[in-house]
Structures are given as C-alpha cells and as structure tokens.
Amino acid sequence: MKKSNRFLSRLTGTLAALTLVVGLVPATVLAADGSASITITEPAWSDSSKDWAGTEANAYLVLDQVNDTETDPAKKLYSVTNDFNAFFNIDTDDNNSSIDEIFGTVGTGGTVYLWLDGNDLSAGTTQPASGEYITFSGDNTKALDKTYGEADLVSRIVGDNGEGGSNAGVFYSWIEKYIEANNITTPHTATAGTSVGTHGSVTITNLKEGYYAIDFKSVPSGLSLKQGVMIATTGDISAQMNLKAEDLPFEKKISEKDADQWLDELTAETGDVLDYRLTAKVPTLTDYDNLTEFTMSDTLEKQEFDSASVQIAIDNTVATRGTGTNENTFYIGQTLLAKLNPVSYADEKSSFTLIFEPSALEAYEGKTVTVTYSARLTTDAVKVNVNDAELVWSNNGSDSSLTDSTEVYTYGIELTKTFSDATVSADEIGEVTFQLYRVNGQNEELLYFTGSAGSYILVSDSNGTGNVTAELKLNTTSRKLTVVGLDDDETYILKETDTADGYNLIDENVTIDLEAQLDPNAMLLDEGKTSVKLGNTSLNVGFVNNESSTDMAIASVAFELYNQKGFSLPKTGDAGTWALTVNGILLIASGVVLVVVSRRKKSSK
Missing domain, CATH: 2.60.40.740 (Immunoglobulin-like)
Structure with missing residues (x-):
C-alpha cells in the first residue's frame, strides 16, 4: 500500500526515538532467517553488591521481515505476526477484535485515542484531557494490509507532537499490556546469571529478522531496568541493548x-x-x-x-x-x-x-x-x-x-482464681469482679474492654460507653481471666472489686509489670523481667504462648490469686442495719468486761 512522504518523515522521527532509547547498534551483515540475535548488557549499578541474577529477558516478534534478502530499509516489507494481528487491526467495524474493542471502547470512525493517565490505560474516540496519549488512524480507507512497509505502520502512531519521543514509551506500554492481557508467550528468552562485580550480558538467539518487543521478568527487588520500546534485528551481528538502572x-x-x-x-x-x-x-x-x-x-x-x-x-x-x-x-x-x-x-x-x-x-x-x-x-x-x-x-x-x-506487638495476662473451698459454685464464681488500671505517673487510669466473662480485649482508656466494660469477670468453668491488648514497659494494677459470698475480698493491689524481650524476639515477654506482685509480695508466674512458633496467640504472663473463706460483715442494708450490728458487738464486749470486773472484785474479798 503506497503512502505519502509525510508518513515517511514521521517514520524517520519515530524510529530514531526508538533506536536511541535502547542504544541499538544495528548489524549490517546479511543473515539467514533465524540466525539473528539480541544481546542485552547488564546495567552499571550504583551499589556494587547489586546483581541482576535471575532476570529474565523475553523477546516477542511483533513485525516479521518477509523479504529477508532485502537490505535496503526503504524496500523491506514487514508482516504483523499472528499474536499481534488484533493489536494493529484498527478500523471502524464492530466485533472484530481490534485494539479499541479489546481495551474497552469501540471506535465509530476517524481516530482512536490510546492514552495513559497515571497507571490507567484507556481507549476511546475522544481526545483525552490529561495523560500521555498516542493515536491510531481508525479510517477504513487506511485499514492495514497483512504486509506493508515500515512507513505504513508507523504513520498510524502519532504522539503529542507527532514525533514519538515519550509517546514511544506509551506505545510500548500498550504493547506490554496487550502481551499480558492475551497471555502471549515466546520461546525467545534468556536468563541472567550471577555477575556481582562484573558487567554481565545475555543473548537471545535464533531470532528471525524483524521488530521485537522486549520485556523483563523476575527483576530483583529494588532494581529498576530502564529499557526501550522495540529493537530490530538486521543481520548476523547481534543487535545491542544497553540497559540503565537505578536503585x-x-x-x-x-x-x-x-x-x-x-x-x-x-x-x-x-x-x-x-x-x-x-x-x-x-x-x-x-x-x-x-x-x-x-x-x-x-x-x-x-x-x-x-x-x-x-x-x-x-x-x-x-x-x-x-x-x-x-x-x-x-x-x-x-x-x-x-x-x-x-x-x-x-x-x-x-x-x-x-x-x-x-x-x-x-x-x-x-x-x-x-x-x-x-x-x-x-x-x-x-x-x-x-x-x-x-x-x-x-x-x-x-x-x-x-x-x-x-x-506491632501486644501482650496479655492470664489470671487463675482458686478458693479455699473447692465446692464453690459457678454462680459464686460469677460474682468475682476485677478492674484493671494503667499507672500514669501518680495517677491510675481505669481501662475499658470488650469481651465476655473470662476473655477481654483492651479497647480504650477513657470511654466506658457502648459495648465496652470496666468490669472483668471470670470464666465460671475454668476460673480464668484473660486480658490481652496490653503494652510492654507499662505498669498495670489489678483490683478485686467483688468476690464470692463468704470469701474475703483481696484488699491488696496486684501490680503487673510487662517487659518484652529484645529484638528479634520482641513479640515475646522477658521471663526474667516481667513480674506480678500482690502488695509487696512477688507471686509465682508462668507464661502462656511465649514462644515464636505461635504467631497468632498473644504472649501472656500467668499467675494465680487465692481467696480464703472467712467472716465477712454484711455488704447490703441501710445505715440502721449497720448500726444494729455495731451496737450488738459493743453490747457483747461490754458484757464480757462486766463479767471480768465482777470476778476480780469477788476474788479480792
């Protein structure tokens, strides 16, 4: 299909941009089809310890030169390979797998715009307001033949200035996206070996002459390969692709x-x-x-x-x-x-x-x-x-x-309550209540939790509304209280505020100091520094889930509190009840005193 010189000049500008980007050194010696190659040179890393080992270079034949013996670039003819037919088939017909349909918008005539806005690839028939874009002619009169010269293809790619440049990069982004979307594979691949301290290279061999899209997979984390768009193989001297990199x-x-x-x-x-x-x-x-x-x-x-x-x-x-x-x-x-x-x-x-x-x-x-x-x-x-x-x-x-x-790590406590009378009932155990405070300087801050009897999670240090509570209850079966969501390097005070009828209330505070281990085991409690005291008396402690193998369960310090059955003053009633009780005790004491005095008088006579 014949094209005007305007298309040829556009071709020259675009191909120059593509060639400069990849640092292509074209071969000049005629080669048999299948003997061409591309050599890719490792970047010069700013960090000498970096290595591109494992990087996989893949070459996808996009345009196949059909007249291999022709050396005059103006007379070379190229055919779109089957894998990329749909990509270049831009026209106004519906349901023909053209690129505008593949990427979401059916062209209705004229120009199809392909643009890149951020990381969003889009297509349509309206010129985009933002982002970089290229255009393909969507006019049926310019529909591509199966075989055509270079100018016929490149004339359809127009950038912001009609000269390629950065838009060649947009074009490559579309080619790469198309390869991914259609799961296109290639047998033309090479994998880089270890090359620390040297300047390595890989060569993709057994190539036909033509234009290839090159992509890279399995690039080591933290390395950026700055490659070009497409590269032409033109003979038996390997085409050169010199990569740049940035860490x-x-x-x-x-x-x-x-x-x-x-x-x-x-x-x-x-x-x-x-x-x-x-x-x-x-x-x-x-x-x-x-x-x-x-x-x-x-x-x-x-x-x-x-x-x-x-x-x-x-x-x-x-x-x-x-x-x-x-x-x-x-x-x-x-x-x-x-x-x-x-x-x-x-x-x-x-x-x-x-x-x-x-x-x-x-x-x-x-x-x-x-x-x-x-x-x-x-x-x-x-x-x-x-x-x-x-x-x-x-x-x-x-x-x-x-x-x-x-x-982020968090910790917990596990309390087990024991009673002097082993027959204490579940209802009586259910009466036991604690509150937990955080020591903040000279103050004690009451903490609030979500959960149910025996298992609580810290939610707030100031808000006692909604589905949260400051009242901590035992599990009536296991007699345990588990509290998680606590920090290390903090001091907590546990107070018993109610206990089973007939048992003495623990009137001394339980002071809990949580200390984490050093890195790399900071998710675990330090068993030598974490402590629990009842008043001034240190309690025996154990540790639950305090090993790195249990990644989900929170490390907690475990201890036991003991309630002794004994005499207890009434906990309910009005002031009169208390007065009668006190008066009764005083009367009994007075009677005892009178008896003692009377006996002493009699013995003195």
Whole structure:
C-alpha cells in the first residue's frame, strides 16, 4: 500500500526515538532467517553488591521481515505476526477484535485515542484531557494490509507532537499490556546469571529478522531496568541493548503517636493510634524514556487507616490537600501531585494506594518523597501484626518494586482464681469482679474492654460507653481471666472489686509489670523481667504462648490469686442495719468486761 512522504518523515522521527532509547547498534551483515540475535548488557549499578541474577529477558516478534534478502530499509516489507494481528487491526467495524474493542471502547470512525493517565490505560474516540496519549488512524480507507512497509505502520502512531519521543514509551506500554492481557508467550528468552562485580550480558538467539518487543521478568527487588520500546534485528551481528538502572531507596518506619521517634517495630495497646512514615527517592526521570507509574501503598494488618491523616512532602515542599469531593487529591501549587485511594477496614485489615503523577515529579528528580499517616490498632490484634508497604514504579511497561514492613506487638495476662473451698459454685464464681488500671505517673487510669466473662480485649482508656466494660469477670468453668491488648514497659494494677459470698475480698493491689524481650524476639515477654506482685509480695508466674512458633496467640504472663473463706460483715442494708450490728458487738464486749470486773472484785474479798 503506497503512502505519502509525510508518513515517511514521521517514520524517520519515530524510529530514531526508538533506536536511541535502547542504544541499538544495528548489524549490517546479511543473515539467514533465524540466525539473528539480541544481546542485552547488564546495567552499571550504583551499589556494587547489586546483581541482576535471575532476570529474565523475553523477546516477542511483533513485525516479521518477509523479504529477508532485502537490505535496503526503504524496500523491506514487514508482516504483523499472528499474536499481534488484533493489536494493529484498527478500523471502524464492530466485533472484530481490534485494539479499541479489546481495551474497552469501540471506535465509530476517524481516530482512536490510546492514552495513559497515571497507571490507567484507556481507549476511546475522544481526545483525552490529561495523560500521555498516542493515536491510531481508525479510517477504513487506511485499514492495514497483512504486509506493508515500515512507513505504513508507523504513520498510524502519532504522539503529542507527532514525533514519538515519550509517546514511544506509551506505545510500548500498550504493547506490554496487550502481551499480558492475551497471555502471549515466546520461546525467545534468556536468563541472567550471577555477575556481582562484573558487567554481565545475555543473548537471545535464533531470532528471525524483524521488530521485537522486549520485556523483563523476575527483576530483583529494588532494581529498576530502564529499557526501550522495540529493537530490530538486521543481520548476523547481534543487535545491542544497553540497559540503565537505578536503585531507589524505600523505607517504612513506625512511631508512637506524635513521638517522632521512628522505628522498625513497636509495642502497643489495642486502641493506640500509631504514626507511620514512608520515604522514597524520586527517580532520575531523564534516564527514563517514559516513567508511566510511581505509586506507594500500604496494607495495615489489624489496624484502621486514617485517610484524613495523610500528608505528603518532597524535601521541604509540603503538598496541599484538596477539599470536599477532592479531599483525596494532593497538589503542589496548582499542579496535581497524587491521588489517594483508601480502602476501609474489612477482613481485619485496611489499606491505601497513593498514585503519583509522573509528570509532576519531573521537577523533583533525586529528591525524597515523604508520606506520613496514622492508624489505630484494633481488637483483632495478634502477637505479631505485620504491615507491608510497597513502592512500584514503571518504565514503559516494566514494573519494578520495593517493599518494606513494620511490626506491632501486644501482650496479655492470664489470671487463675482458686478458693479455699473447692465446692464453690459457678454462680459464686460469677460474682468475682476485677478492674484493671494503667499507672500514669501518680495517677491510675481505669481501662475499658470488650469481651465476655473470662476473655477481654483492651479497647480504650477513657470511654466506658457502648459495648465496652470496666468490669472483668471470670470464666465460671475454668476460673480464668484473660486480658490481652496490653503494652510492654507499662505498669498495670489489678483490683478485686467483688468476690464470692463468704470469701474475703483481696484488699491488696496486684501490680503487673510487662517487659518484652529484645529484638528479634520482641513479640515475646522477658521471663526474667516481667513480674506480678500482690502488695509487696512477688507471686509465682508462668507464661502462656511465649514462644515464636505461635504467631497468632498473644504472649501472656500467668499467675494465680487465692481467696480464703472467712467472716465477712454484711455488704447490703441501710445505715440502721449497720448500726444494729455495731451496737450488738459493743453490747457483747461490754458484757464480757462486766463479767471480768465482777470476778476480780469477788476474788479480792
């Protein structure tokens, strides 16, 4: 199909962009079909300990040169391979598996727009208001033949300026997305071996001459491969692809609320609000053909994420937050920086994703992005509450990621109550009541819990309303009281406020000091430093679930309290009842005194 010189000039600009991106060194020697190859050279890492071992390079033949003996580029003919027929079949007919239908919108004539907005790939017939885009001609009069020259294909790819450039990256993103969506596989692959301290390379061999899309899988965490769009094999001298790389630091830390002391792990009470901080470096965008994605996300196990607490800063520049319906958008000046997608607490976790606008990051290359936010530890908390954060960035469809995590630990107590009379009934056991306090300086703060007799979880230190209680009851069968959600390095006081009829109330406080072990066993209690005292008397203690193998069950200190049966003054009645009781005791005492005095007088006579 013949095309005008306008298409050829457009071809020249686009192919130059593609070639420069990948550092292609074209071969000039004629090769038999199947003897071509692509050699990919390992990046020069900023950290010499880095290695691309295990990275898998895959080559997908998109355009097959059908006249292999032709060496004049202007006369070479290419055929779209079967795997990519639907991708390039742009026309106005419905239900023909063209790209606009595959990605969601049927073209109705004229131009089909393909665009990338953040990490959202879309297609339609209306020019997009934002994001980078390319266009394909959707006119039936320009429908592609099976075989055509280079100009015929490239003339259909138009960028913002009609010259490729960063839009070549958008084009590659679509090719890569198409490969994933259609589960396209290739036999042309090579895997990098270990090359620490050397500059390694891999070669994909036995290739036909043509244009290939190259993607990379199994890239080691924390490494970003900056590859190009497509590469042409043109002879028996291997085409060269020289990769660049960037090691982007990513870190997650945790702190007590407003303490500004950032750690990898923390102990806490259920109900505590904890602060989190994510930091990452903005990629060197000039080294990328097209940064198409930069996102931060966090999944908070057993914690409720507070979306209103999110703040973003790049070095000393603090982003402003939108209001109303735009409350989850962040701006620097008038420029949209990021969008927040929060996910509410469900299935014992909450999460969020921050999607940054790549174009907005251009002014901050190499600078540090800091994201802070808060979350509350819920009553679903277990021994080890792991929270995983992830940084994902993408260059022309090749995703790279880094992860980091923090851990939150919480602890408990297990009380067993014994009585001097083994026949005490379940109803009598059910009368036993305790309250738990946290020592705060000179004050004692009453704590509140959710749960039922024998098993309670701390929920708040100030709110006794709703479905919470300060009254802790025993399990009437086991005579145990389990309380979890407590913090280490805290002192708690347990007070018995009621007991079984006929038994003496324990009138001394039970003082409990919880101390965690050092890292890496901070989820466990230190059995030498954790203590329980009744008054000034140390009690014998044991430990429950205090081993790392039980990741879910909370480590607790176990102890026993003993109730002695004995005389007890009436606990009910009005002041008259108490007065009669006291008067009766006084009368008895007076009678005893009179008898003694009388006997002494008689003996003296």
